[in-house]
Ligand SMILES: Nc1ncnc2c1ncn2[C@@H]1O[C@H](COP(=O)(O)OP(=O)(O)O)[C@@H](O)[C@H]1O
């Protein structure tokens with residue numbers, strides 16, 4: 668049996684990409700871990716299947732992580748063995764709460780698959796600098812894969828199984844590379860990267876909102892505000908970008924604006940995260956702690972974390 672293990676962080680939103688295809692997110696210090704096992708011996712059933720399991724969520728949809736194993740194995744030039752393969756995730760990130768659990772699970776699974784199959788992960792060239800295609804891309808069985816290419820496999824898997832609207836390369840790249848990214852999700856390119864060092868408070872209400880069910884037309888209606896948010900983010904004004912995003916997308920998706928209004932003067936930025944229902948505020952310790960006390964009065968979980976620059980990791 669060949670086994671691989673890896674983890675990747677959750678993320679919060681600066682700009683929701685559902686309006687224009689341009690999105691921005693930043694990694695936070697809460698992780699999903701994936702373990703992948705390729706059976707060494709054929710069983711009686713020559714099914715070559717990948718079987719997924721999500722800890723503490725027996726009824727959750729495992730197709731994303733199963734597809735990630737299939738795509739990464741294909742790139743590694745390794746067919747799924749006759750005994751099949753299994754993938755399991757354990758997560759600190761609430762699922763379908765706007766905190767990019769899908770991106771973290773996909774990144775962790777792709778990395779764990781490469782770990783199991785002996786394919787090294789390289790940082791690769793600066794993803795904000797456009798490159799010409801190289802011969803390496805045509806190699807049948809590479810010994811190494813760049814972080815961005817590994818991340819794009821998770822994005823492809825998310826598209827294949829329909830858990831995303833735009834592919835969510837903004838969320839996936841923040842999770843895989845760490846720090847903050849601004850991306851074009853139509854082209855799957857990284858436009859900008861940064862490493863803000865923030866204290867973070869998250870409010871996760873009890874309900875859940877799957878991205879695939881979001882009202883895309885309502886999001887597109889706030890495109891002029893999304894363009895403003897993108898300009899602010901590309902100019903390095905991440906906090907202001909985030910707050911404008913929060914007001915626009917709460918209006919579009921019918922979430923309350925009170926959590927933003929009650930936090931705005933205390934922190935660098937505050938927003939609805941993704942398609943909700945979580946809200947995220949970032950800034951200095953004191954302001955973030957004040958917001959935590961205010962959000963503690965709301966139903967659900969209020970929890971503290973920080974930004975992280977580590978991204979996806981083996982082991
Ligand atoms: N820990 C996990 N393990 C495996 N798959 C997961 C995990 N978390 C999320 N997913 C997949 O992602 C889907 C939720 O994606 P989405 O609605 O975009 O929520 P989020 O905003 O949390 O990423 C789930 O239905 C499941 O298919």
Ligand SMILES: O=C(O)C1=C[C@@H](OP(=O)(O)O)[C@@H](O)[C@H](O)C1
Pocket residue numbers: 680682683684685690691764765766767830831832833834835837838877878879940941942943
């Ligand atoms: O499915 C998608 O394309 C996206 C889903 C949203 O995130 P969540 O999955 O956190 O709701 C959004 O913020 C992101 O920019 C794009």
